[in-house]
Amino acid sequence: MLQMSLFDPNPSTARPESLGGADVIYADSASILSRPTGRLADLDFVINPYQGCTFACTYCYAAFFVAEEAQRERWGQWVRVKTNAIAKLRGSRQDLRGARVLMSSATDPYQPIEQRLELTRSLLPIMQQRGVHLSVLTRSPLVTRDIDLFSEFERISVTVTITTDDDAVRRKFEPQCASIERRFAALRQLSDAGLRTRVNVAPLLPMRHPRSFAEQILEAGASRVHIGTFHETSGPFAAGTRQPALKLASEFCWTEQRRTQAAEMLRSYLNQDGRRLAA
């Protein structure tokens, strides 16, 4: 699989230095396969083709994992492309046959720069040939571009994050991300292609009609749903929801009680009639 842009003989045009007002930085990474910890500890590896994420969600906890304070403060305004990701993955001596790998945990592998560089796309055939059992996690409709490569995997699931049923809410909390309609359309396309699909409703944002949201999820063919709420604690060793989102939540009166109530309603709709979709 070619990854034309990164190897283009004219790097000044192939490697944009900014995109939509965000800085694009190119740097080698010490590794591409990381051992997960915490709530992801049951996986074997995570792969983040990029560091940083220009989707810039107001609540993003991944910002807490950035070592440099200045970069943490500018979360959403930069993305670092791991220029040696393909070589690192190809050269890895890890036995990946049957390994459960998540792509990605601290970035979105289908954020806008991916359209230009196709770095994520270039990693897929390497993982497929090495027998990886892949879980893709994204909120970007661009993910449908790679259905042809996903279909080659022996085992794969694709999870689309959709956090609310109200686009006005989505625009406040996730202004750079695709509309809810486009994400559901992507989910349907992935399911129709015969792929195992899931929905990540985390963090659950103000929601108007949990029942019709549950129906939309069912109609789009998802086989599992994860529902999560804000992480209100943070500190040197803990990732929490960022302040801008907590401020917005308070403007929407999205109290812990209302969040818990909405999560319970959604869970009960998704789990009725003998189904067990939501955990």
Ligand code: SF4
């Ligand atoms: S898409 Fe994911 S990684 Fe990117 S800013 Fe939003 S929550 Fe963070």
